[in-house]
Amino acid sequence: xxxxxxxxxxxxxxxxxxxxxxxxxxxxxxxxxxxxxxxxxxxxxxxxxxxxxxxxxxxxxxxxxxxxxxxxxxxxxxxxxxxxxxxxxxxxxxxxxxxxxxxxxxxxxxxxxxxxxxxxxxxxxxxxxxxxxxxxxxxxxxxxxxxxxxxxxxxxxxxxxxxxxxxxxxxxxxxxxxxxxxxxxxxxxxxxxxxxxxxxxxxxxxxxxxxxxxxxxxxxxxxxxxxxxxxxxxxxxxxxxxxxxxxxxxxxxxxxxxxxxxxxxxxxxxxxxxxxxxxxxxxxxxxxxxxxxxxxxxxxxxxxxxxxxxxxxxxxxxx
Numbered sequence: 681x682x683x684x685x686x687x688x689x690x691x692x693x694x695x696x697x698x699x700x701x702x703x704x705x706x707x708x709x710x711x712x713x714x715x716x717x718x719x720x721x722x723x724x725x726x727x728x729x730x731x732x733x734x735x736x737x738x739x740x741x742x743x744x745x746x747x748x749x750x751x752x753x754x755x756x757x758x759x760x761x762x763x764x765x766x767x768x769x770x771x772x773x774x775x776x777x778x779x780x781x782x783x784x785x786x787x788x789x790x791x792x793x794x795x796x797x798x799x800x801x802x803x804x805x806x807x808x809x810x811x812x813x814x815x816x817x818x819x820x821x822x823x824x825x826x827x828x829x830x831x832x833x834x835x836x837x838x839x840x841x842x843x844x845x846x847x848x849x850x851x852x853x854x855x856x857x858x859x860x861x862x863x864x865x866x867x868x869x870x871x872x873x874x875x876x877x878x879x880x881x882x883x884x885x886x887x888x889x890x891x892x893x894x895x896x897x898x899x900x901x902x903x904x905x906x907x908x909x910x911x912x913x914x915x916x917x918x919x920x921x922x923x924x925x926x927x928x929x930x931x932x933x934x935x936x937x938x939x940x941x942x943x944x945x946x947x948x949x950x951x952x953x954x955x956x957x958x959x960x961x962x963x964x965x966x967x968x969x970x971x972x973x974x975x976x977x978x979x980x981x982x983x984x985x986x987x988x989x990x991x992x993x994x995x996x997x998x999x
Contacts, residue, residue, distance in 0.1 A: 706936040707921075707957050707979035711743065711750060714976040718958030719902065720806060722990050723948035724764040727783075730948050730956050731762045731770060732978070740772065740781065743978065745949070753786055760804025761817050765993040773804035773817045778834055795819075795832060795840040802828060806851045806902055806944070811859045812879050813995035816843065818850020818866075826868065833882050836994060843884055852903025852913060852944075857988070863890070863911060863926060865900045872900065872911065874926060890926045897922065902944025902958070907986045912955065914942040921945050921957055935983070939975040940964055947987020955983040 716736040723730055730743045740753040740762060760773040770781040777793040796802045796819050807817025814835050821828040831844035831853075844850075849867040855877060856863070862877040862884055872891035875884035891911070893900050898918025905911055910932060911924045919940055923933040939959035948954050961969065961976035969975055 704934045704936055705981055706938070707955075707981040709938075709974055709977050710745075710956070710980045711978040712974060713741070713978050714961060715739075715741075715958070715978075716976065717943065717960045717962045718976060718978065719943050719960075720759070720761045721902065721904075721944040721946035721956050721958050722763060722808070723946050723952070723956070723987075724770075725948075725952075725989050726764065726768070728950070730946065730978075731764065732944070732946075732956075732958050733759045733762055735759060736962065740770070741978075745954075753781075755781075755788065758803055760819075761807040763807070763809050763815060763993050764990065766813070766995050771815060771993045773807060773815070775803050778815070778817075792834065792838055792840070796830070799828060801825075805829070805849065806853065808853050809991035809993050809995070810862070810877070810879070810882065811855055811991055811995075812882065813991065813993055814882055815993055816853055818844075818847055818853075820847070820849050831864065835882070841882070843882075851901050854903055854905040854911065855991070856905065856909045857907075861926075863903065863905070865903055865913070867899050867901060867916065870895065870899055872903075872913070872924070872926065891924050891929050898942075901942065904946050904955075905988060906947065906983070907952075907988055910985070912945050912983075914945050914957065916941050916943065916960075916963070918942060921955065935981055937979055939972050939977065939979075940968060941975065946990070947983070952987040952989070953982055953985075954980050955987070956980050 715734040720733040743750045758775045762772045778791045779788045802819045805820045818831045819829040826848045827846040829847040833841045847866045852865040859879045862875045870893040874888045874890045876886040898915035901914045901916045903913045921935040941960040941963045944958045957979040
């Protein structure tokens with residue numbers, strides 16, 4: 681009954697958004713990057729740079745809007761997620777493990793081997809750091825097989841812990857402002873799960889479905905959180921980023937994107953007021969790419985609400 685109620689609320693919210701055109705804004709192109717699978721957007725406030733990936737092209741992208749600097753680094757293997765570290769380096773989950781990437785010399789140094797040694801057909805996908813500076817990152821099947829992945833916590837001591845088992849396409853993950861709740865997306869379930877979170881131990885429990893995504897809005901992919909504890913979710917196949925209230929399950933707002941497959945989003949800029957959005961060319965037909973030629977581009981919009989500073993790897997304590 682609870683799931684059907686959440687679905688009804690979501691459907692009502694869709695109707696409300698459709699009726700209130702002023703609630704629908706359109707993102708503008710930043711870079712016509714033509715990424716095959718843009719993902720993992722995160723803002724490094726220390727450097728004033730957006731970090732993001734092209735998973736299928738093995739690339740780390742770095743964009744600095746203040747100076748107009750944009751560069752792509754070939755990583756040599758498939759990345760899943762990227763996060764900044766407190767020591768100034770960049771931590772990247774690659775096909776073979778967790779690596780540190782040096783900004784100074786662009787050298788990759790392995791920190792830990794891939795934990796799914798029993799499933800070589802798996803790879804890392806999306807992830808982020810928790811408020812204590814530990815990296816949470818999921819795995820998925822390269823063949824698209826269901827329930828073959830896991831959500832791991834990569835601790836500061838170099839150990840992996842399995843936090844959620846039998847996942848399919850592990851994606852967006854965020855923590856709320858008081859660090860008591862964690863929100864997590866396994867894309868095929870078309871939902872957002874909430875967990876109670878203990879910052880000291882990293883323990884999660886009391887899983888609860890809080891948002892159900894209607895199929896006509898696409899599938900939930902990457903996710904970020906704003907200063908009001910509302911969730912901004914990139915919808916694969918949904919032509920946009922949608923703002924959801926995890927307390928009510930209500931859809932609040934849509935940011936239209938001129939690309940079908942919207943993959944991740946992150947707040948950036950000097951005041952964290954700019955929402956950056958990645959997209960993908962993957963999953964589009966030739967006709968769709970002709971109709972939406974900016975697919976694979978990086979977009980942005982002033983969201984009208986501020987984001988929060990990303991958690992850095994190796995960091996602890998409240999901001």
